[in-house]
Amino acid sequence: MKNILVCWIGFTDLRAVTESETIGLGPIAQAAKSKHFDEIVLISDRPKDEMDSYVCWLQGFTQSEIFLKTEPLSGPTRFGEIYEAAVRVVTDTLQRHPEKVALTFHLSPGTPAMAAVWIILSKTRFPAELIESSKEFGVQIASVPFDISAEFIPDLLRRPDERLEKLTAGLPPEAPEFDSIVHRGHIMKRVIAKARHVAPRSVPVLIEGESGTGKELLARAIHKASPRRDNPFVAVNCGAIPSELVESELFGHEKGAFTGADKQKIGYFESADKGTLFLDEIGELPMPSQVKLLRALQEKEVVRIGATAPVKFDVRVIAATNKNLIDEVTAGCFRKDLFYRIAVAVLKLPPLRERSGDFSLLIDKLLDQINIECVDEPGYKNKNISASAKNFMMKQIWPGNIRELQNTLLQAAIWSTDTTIDIEDIRESMLPMANPNEDRLLDRPMKDGINLPELMEKLAQHYLKRALDEANGNKTRATELVGLPSYQTFSNWLKKYHIE
Structure with missing residues (x-):
């Protein structure tokens, strides 16, 4: 399994090229010397020609293959832009490696906003080890003792020109x-x-x-x-x-x-x-x-x-x-x-299965309603839900949609003896339901024949819509999610399958 380090290039790293005797090697070079990485993927919002000298200097401390990715930002604290840039780079990196890889995100280089995005991604979309480094204490594994719901991400993507x-x-x-x-x-x-x-x-x-x-x-x-x-x-x-x-x-x-x-x-x-x-x-x-x-x-x-x-x-x-x-x-x-x-x-x-961008808020809202409705029930304690339980719920199909989701949360809230609903509470509260026949695309009986173009259209529409929702309308990101070769191909598919 290949080990890959991904990080932004920070100001301290650039200073280290000429001031290493006074400020040390900088976070990235420290990490490169302390652990073997097969690849180091660097992200910078500055022009590539300005970063080439740093890459050459860093290569002197490591045998790792170094990739430099340029991602222009309108500001170093713009969460939405930082998030999208990081996702693009990590996705591109994973696509180059069809085999399983071990990711490491470095929190120290760059701005606090960049570090926050690495934490979010490591806890949701791209599981990764987090490290931090300093001149005094060297390189250490960063412990983040909490889970994050994947649905926190869309908040970072709201465009300033939405209004x-x-x-x-x-x-x-x-x-x-x-x-x-x-x-x-x-x-x-x-x-x-x-x-x-x-x-x-x-x-x-x-x-x-x-x-x-x-x-x-x-x-x-x-x-x-x-x-x-x-x-x-x-x-x-x-x-x-x-x-x-x-x-x-x-x-x-x-x-x-x-x-x-x-x-x-x-x-x-x-x-x-x-x-x-x-x-x-x-x-x-x-x-x-x-x-x-x-x-x-x-x-x-x-x-x-x-x-x-x-x-x-x-x-x-x-x-x-x-x-x-x-x-x-x-x-x-x-x-x-x-x-x-x-x-x-x-x-x-x-249907609920196509509303991944709304899921976390739906759960919170439904649980708030349940707490209000049950407040006068004897012995009832207001409930919240763990992020891991939310993430578990997001992976389910929910053929009964919001009504089924509400029923499951209500049962979990009633039966849970703690104030926090966890994964086991949700598992025990979910009613067993057979998948609707129309969703069983892979085991249709062939006796009377099937309509393959119709099935392919349903499948394509389902995942194209989900990709758009997951990417908050960003077609470039949606193109990556469904594995199409280009933005133009994705747009052509939207037209072909009548998706607005």
Whole structure:
């Protein structure tokens, strides 16, 4: 296994070239003399020709192969830039060595911000030994007695021009209505940006997403950000209404209209007048009900069962589904004209497995909610969660999405006897769930044949989206994550697989 030292070139190292008798060899040369490294990878934000003399001087103290990487920075304390530069260099180094290597990061050269980034990377993305050195004590292994959640990293990547980007996109600089929705990752930022853009308008919205992804939460935020915010928000689970009662529930009925109708009932459309009607799981509506719903949306009026006079309404409809309605239309299970009526603004909520950039904040927020809800329970102590437990949770699939994540945290909080939830608490609280058939790409039955291009498209879309989210929208970094040869190839794949 090859040993590789990676570090920034610090000011003390440069001074050592001419002042070694008074200040010593400097941190890098000290490390190079004290331990054998197969490679030493140096990073500098200065022009290469200014560093060549230092590299030549350092080569006199070691037999290691030395690589110099130039990474311009706008400032030596810019965490985001330092992080991205370090990741690029380490990734490039690992790509040159397909075999396993032992990394060492040197904390002493460079600024405190550079040292902080090495600590973060060593505890999350690139496990490595940390060393520090000084003239007085020589080279020592740096002990960092804590774990760090990998999801701390995206905080370092926020661009200083983020606010300018929002303003130029025509979006309001603040949108407190969406604060309840965690959207730090690239994918969710785009979803929320679109939702904020469409919220002030009265056009119908269709929210697509798997069960448990937070479709109703997004619908409520859109309502609160709209001019209808002071009027009713009425949520209806279409899949929970018996088919024979759909018309009565949506449009209402008069007294005596049918057996059991002992009084007049106002339907959901009238209840939501001047406000928003949220039709959850609209794909579950039977075809006869879809016809009547379409007419109501077109005419903007309903006729209660047993009545003759129509009732006008002013309602903004937000629909949601966990199905692919286009497929349902093709299969003849959903009306095409109704689809085009409700799918004016379409928002696609990603599953939890594609939201790595949001995961840590989601866990913190859900745990805060659990602590608030359980505060009056006898013997309950407020819980926090260890970083190692968070990292463990990030590696799971979570087919039930946020709902499953919340259930697991709630169980862990209830059963944990300590104030800190650890990995074992999470393991014991996770419910065994079979992977959905659609995610089992490698063991499809071949008896009736498979659609290989479709499977390849699903796989490519899944990992391209994850790479973009993991890289916080940085396409150069995302290109590296998925192993494509160039930025242009990555961009071509995004177009090929219809990813914005």
